Each structure stands twice: as C-alpha cells, then as structure tokens.
Amino acid sequence: MNIVVFIKQTFDTEAKIVLDASGKIDANGVNLIINPYDEYAIEEGIRLKEKHGGEVTVVSMGGSRAQEAVRTALAMGADKGVLVSDPGLENTDEFGRAQILAKVVADIPHDVILAGRIAIDDGASQIAVRLAEALSIPSVSSVIKLEVAGTQATATREIDGGTELIEVSFPAVFTAQKGLNDPRYPSVAGIMKAKKKPLKSLTLADLGFGAGDLKMVINQYSLPTPRKAGRKIDGEPAQAASELAKLLREEAKVL
Template identity: 90%
Template sequence: MNIVVFIKQTFDTEAKIVLDANGKIDTNGVNLIINPYDEYAIEEGIKLKEKFGGEVTVVSMGGQRAQEAIRTALAMGADKGVLVSDPGEGIDEFSVAEILAKVVKDIPHDIVLAGRIAIDDGGSQIPVRVAEALSIPSVSSVLKLEIAGTLATITREIDGGTELIEVSLPVVVTAQKGLNEPRYPSVAGIMKAKKKPLKTMTLADLGFSAGDLKMVINQYSLPTPRKAGRKIDGDAAQAASELAKLLREEAKVL
C-alpha cells in the first residue's frame, strides 16, 4: 500500500509570537514542532504500512527548517520525505493545495493522510482542496480507519456523534484526536532517519511561478491590546445611567 502523509511545521503551543520590523513572524529561538494532528496522520500511515506493506511518503511545504519535522516523521517510521521549499511561503490554502496536489500526482498513492486542522492558522482546508484537485473523495475528522482491498470503512466525528462511511480508494483522510496514539521516535529510528531519502523541490521544479499564486501574505499584525476595565462607582441607578452613557458615547454600541 502506498501512503502519503501531509505534515506542517508549526509553533509550539507555548511559544510567544513576535513580529519583526518587516511584519514577519520572528522564528529565532522559537521551538517548532510537527502540527499535533499531523502526528496522528503519521502514526496511522505507519500502522497501515506495517499491516499491508508498502511505504509511507511524508510531504511538507516550508523553509529549510521544515526538514526537522520531516526527519522526525522518518524517525517514527516513515520511509521517505519530500519538502517543497520556496521563498513563496505564506501563500493561501488554494495555492498550497494546488502545489501539494501536483506533488502527489507524481507519487503512487492509495491513501493520503493529514491532520484535520493546523493549530497555527486553523484553516482546515488544504487536505479537502487537495482531494478536489486530485478528483478523489475525502473524509474529515476520522476516528477509525479500516482497509479491506480497495474499500475503506471509516468512522468520522460529526456534531453530536459519529458517522460510518464506506469509500473506495484512493481517498484523502484527515485524522482526529483519538484515531491512535502517536509513537515516539526510537534512538534506532533517529539514526535510520538520517539515511532515508529526503527530496527538496522548489515551485519552479513543479512548474509554478510567482504569478500562479493567488494570494501572498506580505505582513502580519498583532491585534490591538485590550484596554483595562473600568469600575463605575455609585448606587445602582447612578451606575446604570453612567454605564448607558459610556456604551452610547464611548463604546458606541447603543
């Protein structure tokens, strides 16, 4: 079975976001990790390989530092990695999906796995957009995945419960917490990961140019800090009158 896993390198959930003078996120000294939901996808891909044979290819898009995330996935048990590295980082989900779909088209794939959401931007769009670009079905927020021949039986989370779906391969699946328990890389796995193939590609290698990108993020800005609260003194009638005045004249919500 040929398995492709999308991963994204994100900030540690404890990291403090700082912007540099150019409005870019400063990653100096910041700990970067594999998006936690993508870890479930990696684990599921490895489990499928262990059960059915084949290989797991990890695909990521980002700067050269993203190699760290791919090497971690290789240490967990994935077989090879592909990094799309280009100065055009920070592009929108549509463009990322088109680029990743182009990568996957050149890789044999029976199933494509990814985390259900990225903890940094919360977009939750790229896997389903890739499925659309590849003209294959997708199932999101998966809690259980069983494969028999060319048929996948999938339990997915929905509002208020779960849903059972049967779908033919190939399929794109996004992993939800509870699908499995991701393994830690072993010392032997870390050593083996150093020798596993990791291919680096640019957008030009895939036939894309800057003009093909629909949107590029040039600058970020932090939200305006919230002002401290105000205490209104006086009895209830006076306080209510003063509050209504402030809401009308200052907050302008009345």
C-alpha cells in the same frame, strides 16, 4: 498499500509570536514542531503500513528547518520524505499550496493520503480538502477511526453532536482528528535509521511552477489591537446601573 502523509511544521503552542519591522512573523529563536494534528496522521499511516504492508511517504513544504519535521516523521516509522523548499512558498495561500502538493502527490503512488484536521498556526483547515479536489478524489475530514478492507475504507468522523460513518474507495484523502490514535515517540533506533532514509528536496521550478503561477500573496501580518482593561463602576446599585447604561450607550455604542 501506498500511503502519503502531509505534515506542516508550526510554531510551538507556547511560543510568543513577534512581528519584525516588515510586518512578518519573526521565527528567530522560536521552537518549531510538527503540527500536533499531523502527528495523528503520521501515526495512522504507520499503523496502516504495519497492518496491511506498503510504504509511507511524508510530504512537507517550508524552509530548510522543515527537514527537522520530516526527519522526525521518518524516525517515527515513515519510509521516505519529500520536502518542497522554495522562497516562493513564503507568501502562498491554501489554494496555491494545495496545487503544489497535488503536483507532488501526482508523482507518488497513493492509495491513502493523510493530513491533520487543522493547523494550529493559521487554523485554516483547507489544504487537505483542496488537495482532494485538485486530484478529483474523495475526502473525509475529522476522522476518529479508520478501518481498511481491500481498496475501501470505512471512516468514522466527528460531526456536531455525534459521529458519522462514511465508506469511500481508494484513492482518498483523510484528515486526522484528536482521538484517532496515540502518536508514538521516535525511538533511538528510529532516529538513527531516519538519517539514512531518503529525503528528496524539490523547488517550485522542479514542479513546473513559475513565479506568476501563485494566485495570491500575503503582503503583511498585523497583531490584533490589545483589549482594553475592564472598568469598575462604584456606587449604589441604581446609580451604578445608570452609569453603566450611559457608558454602553455613549462610549461602547452598543445600546
């Protein structure tokens, strides 16, 4: 079985986000981690390999620091890594990234493609389903149980108020939800082996993309306006209620 796992390197959930003078996120001194939902995808890919045989290839996009995330996945038990690293990636949106990823995956034998349900930094939850569309293969999102038999899979996915059972044929894309498994920690032996496992680096030019092929660029980020502190209204209940109604009508303009 050929398994491809897409991972993203994100800011630590405890990191304080700061914008630089140009309006971009300043990553200096910020701890970067594998997107937590992608850890479930890595673990599921390794478990499928251990049960059914085959190979796990981890694919990521980002700067040179993203190698750390790929090496961690290799230390967990993945077999090979591919990193798309190019300055042109910095401002691409989900559509562009899915198109880039589709080009990478098209050259890798794949039965199962796994990714996290959502990235904790942008919360977009789009790339995996866009990838499936680009490859013209089925996708199942928010999977909490995955069973494989031959060339078919039965996936249990979370839906509002319950679960849903879906059967698909390979190749197919699955996004991992919390509860799918318990991701393992890289062992010392795994970390040592990861240093010798192949990690291929690609640029956008290697994949046939030019500077004008990306459909959208992000020019600037901005932080939301800080919420104002609450106001306490003193006085007798009737007087306070009257004052509150006046403030809601004249200042907040919600009445």
